[in-house]
Amino acid sequence: xxxxxxxxxxxxxxxxxxxxxxxxxxxxxxxxxxxxxxxxxxxxxxxxxxxxxxxxxxxxxxxxxxxxxxxxxxxxxxxxxxxxxxxxxxxxxxxxxxxxxxxxxxxxxxxxxxxxxxxxxxxxxxxxxxxxxxxxxxxxxxxxxxxxxxxxxxxxxxxxxxxxxxxxxxxxxxxxxxxxxxxxxxxxxxxxxxxxxxxxxxxxxxxxxxxxxxxxxxxxxxxxxxxxxxxxxxxxxxxx
Amino acid sequence: xxxxxxxxxxxxxxxxxxxxxxxxxxxxxxxxxxxxxxxxxxxxxxxxxxxxxxxxxxxxxxxxxxxxxxxxxxxxxxxxxxxxxxxxxxxxxxxxxxxxxxxxxxxxxxxxxxxxxxxxxxxxxxxxxxxxxxxxxxxxxxxxxxxxxxxxxxxxxxxxxxxxxxxxxxxxxxxxxxxxxxxxxxxxxxxxxxxxxxxxxxxxxxxxxxxxxxxxxxxxxxxxxxxxxxxxxxxxxxxx
Numbered sequence: 001x002x003x004x005x006x007x008x009x010x011x012x013x014x015x016x017x018x019x020x021x022x023x024x025x026x027x028x029x030x031x032x033x034x035x036x037x038x039x040x041x042x043x044x045x046x047x048x049x050x051x052x053x054x055x056x057x058x059x060x061x062x063x064x065x066x067x068x069x070x071x072x073x074x075x076x077x078x079x080x081x082x083x084x085x086x087x088x089x090x091x092x093x094x095x096x097x098x099x100x101x102x103x104x105x106x107x108x109x110x111x112x113x114x115x116x117x118x119x120x121x122x123x124x125x126x127x128x129x130x131x132x133x134x135x136x137x138x139x140x141x142x143x144x145x146x147x148x149x150x151x152x153x154x155x156x157x158x159x160x161x162x163x164x165x166x167x168x169x170x171x172x173x174x175x176x177x178x179x180x181x182x183x184x185x186x187x188x189x190x191x192x193x194x195x196x197x198x199x200x201x202x203x204x205x206x207x208x209x210x211x212x213x214x215x216x217x218x219x220x221x222x223x224x225x226x227x228x229x230x231x232x233x234x235x236x237x238x239x240x
Numbered sequence: 241x242x243x244x245x246x247x248x249x250x251x252x253x254x255x256x257x258x259x260x261x262x263x264x265x266x267x268x269x270x271x272x273x274x275x276x277x278x279x280x281x282x283x284x285x286x287x288x289x290x291x292x293x294x295x296x297x298x299x300x301x302x303x304x305x306x307x308x309x310x311x312x313x314x315x316x317x318x319x320x321x322x323x324x325x326x327x328x329x330x331x332x333x334x335x336x337x338x339x340x341x342x343x344x345x346x347x348x349x350x351x352x353x354x355x356x357x358x359x360x361x362x363x364x365x366x367x368x369x370x371x372x373x374x375x376x377x378x379x380x381x382x383x384x385x386x387x388x389x390x391x392x393x394x395x396x397x398x399x400x401x402x403x404x405x406x407x408x409x410x411x412x413x414x415x416x417x418x419x420x421x422x423x424x425x426x427x428x429x430x431x432x433x434x435x436x437x438x439x440x441x442x443x444x445x446x447x448x449x450x451x452x453x454x455x456x457x458x459x460x461x462x463x464x465x466x467x468x469x470x471x472x473x474x475x476x477x478x479x480x
Contacts, residue, residue, distance in 0.1 A: 067384045072376075091470055133331045143309040143427030238285070
């Protein structure tokens with residue numbers, strides 16, 4: 001059940017069988033949640049964190065006029081709100097973008113397993129810092145990439161992250177989002193997203209249709225995005 | 241020497257005298273660094289983290305054409321790169337924006353003190369998650385706030401963060417940055433920053449001159465920014 005989570009962890013760190021047992025033992029329940037459900041409201045007191053087994057979730061913030069900005073997408077294998085283990089309430093909300101299956105991990109269990117295993121404490125701390133690194137790349141995208149490069153960078157990021165959990169290959173991946181949701185990731189309007197998708201298709205780099213991203217030219221896409229996967233820390237981490 | 245760091249920690253968490261002794265004991269050296277010095281290069285292998293005693297630092301990423309995006313500003317009392325304790329190399333560089341005095345804390349010492357004190361481990365984990373919360377607010381700013389609200393939000397954030405370490409009050413704070421550096425925070429051009437500063441002054445909200453931010457109307461500024469300090473977690477955190 002947590003194979004994708006383990007694949008994600010084991011790409012970067014050595015995870016022992018006893019650590020795996022601790023993680024499995026920390027799961028209180030598994031929930032199936034429909035699309036479009038707000039799982040966590042900004043500001044509410046939290047006592048559990050959510051591990052994504054299947055589906056896509058996002059963290060978002062809204063302006064008063066209803067404009068929405070998505071701050072991160074979460075894919076299977078991710079904790080969507082491990083940050084709440086230390087923050088106790090979140091500064092943003094968490095929404096299911098597709099039907100999701102999630103594992104609920106109470107904070108008391110996180111406390112227990114990170115006390116039992118220094119390694120797990122370190123690995124989960126790393127994991128939240130990896131989220132921060134993804135946030136920084138989005139800051140760069142929104143601040144300095146043009147709309148075309150922004151969209152290309154998002155596709156490159158998702159390709160790399162989904163490949164870790166065997167949900168993408170070099171030719172593409174499922175992405176059951178609509179253009180409004182893409183616009184909310186990219187700080188653009190849906191109309192602008194539509195135009196950019198058309199240009200990426202015309203340039204024969206990538207086609208987004210029917211909830212699927214078909215990559216025609218990954219190297220070309222990465223070039224347009226100035227994509228450097230360094231911020232995703234996709235390699236085995238040094239032991240010390 | 242670490243009073244500002246302690247003020248920052250103690251606002252949110254109970255820090256015992258033995259924790260303070262651990263933190264003091266973890267500092268290997270104090271360095272004085274001129275302005276404009278790159279302290280950490282993206283990608284280099286790191287074995288120390290940097291605690292800001294005096295001055296302003298930033299984390300930044302550059303595009304290939306030289307466009308720079310600052311991802312976060314660091315003020316006295318902050319760790320500028322505690323993330324490197326788990327990430328071991330950073331996806332961004334760290335630059336002194338003013339002359340800085342910093343304390344160097346080796347990762348082996350961070351390992352030692354976070355093993356010795358579960359509380360410190362938790363508090364420093366929280367601290368990196370707070371950085372992530374600040375990143376998310378900047379994602380919102382860059383994605384959805386207009387230029388005026390973006391600048392207002394940055395001033396509100398800095399006022400709140402600097403007040404924690406007694407370097408700001410309701411009437412303003414020192415901010416020895418130029419308009420180019422502000423532009424690099426806000427994803428704008430310097431020309432645009434100049435125009436926005438003029439509008440904030442005309443509206444009698446805030447004046448930025450000679451490296452000082454004079455706040456004429458904090459409530460008005462916060463209204464323009466739609467500033468909600470919730471993302472800065474300025475209150476005592478729940479114990480459990």
